[in-house]
Amino acid sequence: MSVCPAQPASGFVNEDRLSRRLTAMAAIGATAQGGVNRQALTREDALAQRLLIEWGAELGLSPCTDPAGNLFLRLPGLDADAAPVLSGSHLDSQPTGGKLDGVYGVLAALEAVQAIVATGVTPHRPIEIVAWMNEEGSRYAPGMMGSAAFTGARPLPAILAVTDAAGISVAQALADVRRLLPEIPQRKLGLPVAAYVEAHIEQGPELEQHGDTIGVVTGIQGKRTFRVQVLGAAAHAGTSRRAERKDAMLAATGMIQALAHALHDPEDIVKFTVGRYLASPNAPSVVASEVVFSIDLRHPDSTRLKALGDQIAPICQASAAPCDVHVEELSRADSLEFPPAMRDRVRRAAARLGLRHRDILSTAGHDARYLHPHSPSAMIFVPSHLGLTHCETEYTAPADLAAGARVLADVLNELANPG
Numbered sequence: 135m136s137v138c139p140a141q142p143a144s145g146f147v148n149e150d151r152l153s154r155r156l157t158a159m160a161a162i163g164a165t166a167q168g169g170v171n172r173q174a175l176t177r178e179d180a181l182a183q184r185l186l187i188e189w190g191a192e193l194g195l196s197p198c199t200d201p202a203g204n205l206f207l208r209l210p211g212l213d214a215d216a217a218p219v220l221s222g223s224h225l226d227s228q229p230t231g232g233k234l235d236g237v238y239g240v241l242a243a244l245e246a247v248q249a250i251v252a253t254g255v256t257p258h259r260p261i262e263i264v265a266w267m268n269e270e271g272s273r274y275a276p277g278m279m280g281s282a283a284f285t286g287a288r289p290l291p292a293i294l295a296v297t298d299a300a301g302i303s304v305a306q307a308l309a310d311v312r313r314l315l316p317e318i319p320q321r322k323l324g325l326p327v328a329a330y331v332e333a334h335i336e337q338g339p340e341l342e343q344h345g346d347t348i349g350v351v352t353g354i355q356g357k358r359t360f361r362v363q364v365l366g367a368a369a370h371a372g373t374s375r376r377a378e379r380k381d382a383m384l385a386a387t388g389m390i391q392a393l394a395h396a397l398h399d400p401e402d403i404v405k406f407t408v409g410r411y412l413a414s415p416n417a418p419s420v421v422a423s424e425v426v427f428s429i430d431l432r433h434p435d436s437t438r439l440k441a442l443g444d445q446i447a448p449i450c451q452a453s454a455a456p457c458d459v460h461v462e463e464l465s466r467a468d469s470l471e472f473p474p475a476m477r478d479r480v481r482r483a484a485a486r487l488g489l490r491h492r493d494i495l496s497t498a499g500h501d502a503r504y505l506h507p508h509s510p511s512a513m514i515f516v517p518s519h520l521g522l523t524h525c526e527t528e529y530t531a532p533a534d535l536a537a538g539a540r541v542l543a544d545v546l547n548e549l550a551n552p553g
């Protein structure tokens with residue numbers, strides 16, 4: 135039997151409460167320039183999880199975790215055995231991140247669940263809020279570790295063995311985080327999920343430029359990431375002869391120039407980024423013995439992405455001499471399209487609320503990528519001012535944040551009460 139609340143859940147979404155919670159979360163890992171540094175599995179990440187657990191407890195939500203360090207807060211449904219509807223995103227940030235990337239999706243889900251509770255009608259299915267472990271992939275690469283482990287896309291032991299720049303493994307950092315959290319139950323990875331909906335800031339300029347409030351996300355563009363290690367030999371900057379040098383710095387910069395040239399796209403659809411570059415021993419008077427750099431390559435057409443990505447290793451090899459180079463592909467994901475029926479739910483909910491909306495492809499990555507093959511998934515975008523993100527100036531107007539939470543509340547309530 136379907137249960138129909140008298141008033142839509144969206145009517146109970148509270149813009150001020152959502153803003154207050156976002157401000158409180160932004161204080162955890164706040165940077166001097168007004169952004170957030172709350173990288174995965176740090177003390178700040180743990181404190182943010184602790185605050186989320188406290189807010190959930192005020193609403194009667196029960197927390198639990200899993201072996202990958204994902205955090206879930208559960209609102210019971212009338213049918214305790216039914217697969218839950220799941221909604222959330224991530225609490226971790228980039229080192230100079232903003233106040234909204236990820237955390238907005240988690241707190242929009244909390245706001246939506248609070249609104250559903252306020253209707254006074256218990257949903258048929260349980261609803262769970264989720265904060266996925268390490269979406270950003272900054273401290274531990276590649277990202278989206280929690281959602282990848284949850285859905286079986288990547289094996290947990292391989293994830294737990296990844297180390298950060300200081301040699302601390304995910305397993306060790308996860309144990310440190312657990313010590314900072316209250317005792318909460320742990321369940322197995324990968325429970326069945328009836329549907330997954332992730333709200334997120336757009337992270338691009340389209341919605342704002344078109345004067346739209348809601349993005350109905352059609353899919354996510356494909357991405358490949360690589361780690362390139364260039365091995366030379368340390369030598370004296372004044373005494374060693376050029377012919378005898380194995381200068382890893384020169385070889386690496388040559389590779390990056392060659393890659394940028396080969397991957398240059400006048401239409402600006404190919405996205406090629408070297409965001410990390412570590413030289414050793416990093417001393418002014420020593421020829422570099424080693425350089426490690428990252429490559430992030432994206433394209434909405436999976437065939438093009440494959441062809442472009444396959445050029446990377448040969449180009450690096452061709453520019454390596456007299457050094458050696460090792461190219462390791464860390465992750466590879468084709469472009470995906472969310473199911474039309476899920477997108478229709480988001481579109482209809484936005485239309486019912488009188489919100490201007492448009493279909494939009496996500497050119498950024500999200501945990502919904504891994505949930506998509508696991509359960510029917512959708513994403514809701516709200517505008518990003520000037521499209522700025524992964525930086526401290528990230529901003530979305532509070533009214534737009536609340537609008538996204540209202541759409542989310544109605545979509546979640548509909549999914550939790552199948553008619």
Ligand code: GLV
Pocket residue numbers: 269270497498499500
């Ligand atoms: C996620 O943060 C991404 O890099 O797309």
Ligand code: MN
Pocket residue numbers: 223224235236269334499500
């Ligand atoms: Mn994000």
Ligand code: MN
Pocket residue numbers: 228235270524
């Ligand atoms: Mn991000």
